Amino acid sequence: MSSVARALTIAGSDSGGGAGIQADLKTFQELRVFGMSALTAVTAQNTLGVTGIYELESEAVATQIDAVATDIGVDAVKTGMIANIQIMKTIAAKIEEHSIPNLVIDPVMIAKSGDSLLNSDARLALKKYLIPLATVVTPNLPEAEVLTGLTLDSLDSRKQAARLIVSMGARSVVIKGGHLAGEAAEDLFYDGNEFSILSAPRIETPHTHGTGCTFSAAITAHLAKGTSLPAAVQQAKTFITAAISHPLHLGKGHGPTNHWAHRLQEGKS
Numbered sequence: 698m699s700s701v702a703r704a705l706t707i708a709g710s711d712s713g714g715g716a717g718i719q720a721d722l723k724t725f726q727e728l729r730v731f732g733m734s735a736l737t738a739v740t741a742q743n744t745l746g747v748t749g750i751y752e753l754e755s756e757a758v759a760t761q762i763d764a765v766a767t768d769i770g771v772d773a774v775k776t777g778m779i780a781n782i783q784i785m786k787t788i789a790a791k792i793e794e795h796s797i798p799n800l801v802i803d804p805v806m807i808a809k810s811g812d813s814l815l816n817s818d819a820r821l822a823l824k825k826y827l828i829p830l831a832t833v834v835t836p837n838l839p840e841a842e843v844l845t846g847l848t849l850d851s852l853d854s855r856k857q858a859a860r861l862i863v864s865m866g867a868r869s870v871v872i873k874g875g876h877l878a879g880e881a882a883e884d885l886f887y888d889g890n891e892f893s894i895l896s897a898p899r900i901e902t903p904h905t906h907g908t909g910c911t912f913s914a915a916i917t918a919h920l921a922k923g924t925s926l927p928a929a930v931q932q933a934k935t936f937i938t939a940a941i942s943h944p945l946h947l948g949k950g951h952g953p954t955n956h957w958a959h960r961l962q963e964g965k966s
């Protein structure tokens with residue numbers, strides 16, 4: 698490991714800055730991890746929705762990963778928007794070729810605005826190509842339903858889904874609870890042996906654009922620094938809760954979270 702922790706995000710660009718590569722790099726920087734990126738797609742996007750998607754050639758994704766892995770090095774990597782199956786296969790091959798450790802898979806399928814960020818025929822291919830390589834998979838509720846084919850309407854069903862996702866080859870899973878109702882925002886963490894609940898007060902706000910990206914980026918940053926997996930997911934939960942608690946009130950729709958909010962809570966600025 699180098700003296701500076703290094704994290705790579707393989708994801709799409711969000712021109713609005715709240716999700717995607719932009720959210721990931723902001724999170725890495727806030728957590729004092731050197732951030733690198735391999736772009737899969739460019740989206741024209743703001744707090745109201747996605748108005749354009751421009752996918753890159755899979756060769757362009759491969760070249761970006763090669764460039765950073767062969768020179769700077771990668772202590773942890775996350776995937777976000779993957780766009781299509783060719784890019785997915787390329788990412789899986791490159792992660793194996795470069796023996797990149799600590800893989801966080803955020804199986805991004807549909808943005809909160811309703812726009813598709815992964816072709817429907819590629820969604821189930823996640824199970825074949827990427828999930829078996831994952832240190833942790835972080836589906837939201839609809840994504841976990843697509844991956845498992847289960848209806849997740851109870852804690853028991855979410856536990857069953859978590860077991861299924863681990864049986865696909867992932868080391869662990871966090872089924873996020875942002876889409877649930879209730880006074881607490883509760884995520885289910887399964888480490889392959891035991892279940893635990895990551896709990897925080899649910900904040901009443903429309904400004905939740907990019908919550909999943911930010912949460913998975915924070916896990917990646919902590920893993921890059923050598924933090925244990927259970928501590929990494931717990932610290933990421935603290936980070937995203939702070940980011941949602943101090944909204945920036947930007948845009949006319951679902952605004953971004955505040956990536957520097959953890960500093961306000963820790964009295965750092």
Ligand SMILES: Nc1ncnc2c1ncn2[C@@H]1O[C@H](COP(=O)(O)OP(=O)(O)O)[C@@H](O)[C@H]1O
Nearest residue numbers: 837873874875876882883898899900908909912
């Ligand atoms: N209103 C909220 N208040 C507190 N935490 C939230 C809220 N919405 C989402 N979260 C948390 O943000 C993280 C991302 O979850 P979620 O929004 O479900 O992901 P996604 O953006 O992939 O749909 C989880 O830890 C979830 O519990």
Ligand SMILES: Cc1ncc(COP(=O)(O)OP(=O)(O)O)c(N)n1
Nearest residue numbers: 709716717808809906907908909910
């Ligand atoms: C380029 C890009 N990647 C991912 C997302 C989805 O982000 P997520 O954190 O799931 O938040 P929402 O967009 O669902 O609020 C995205 N929108 N754009």
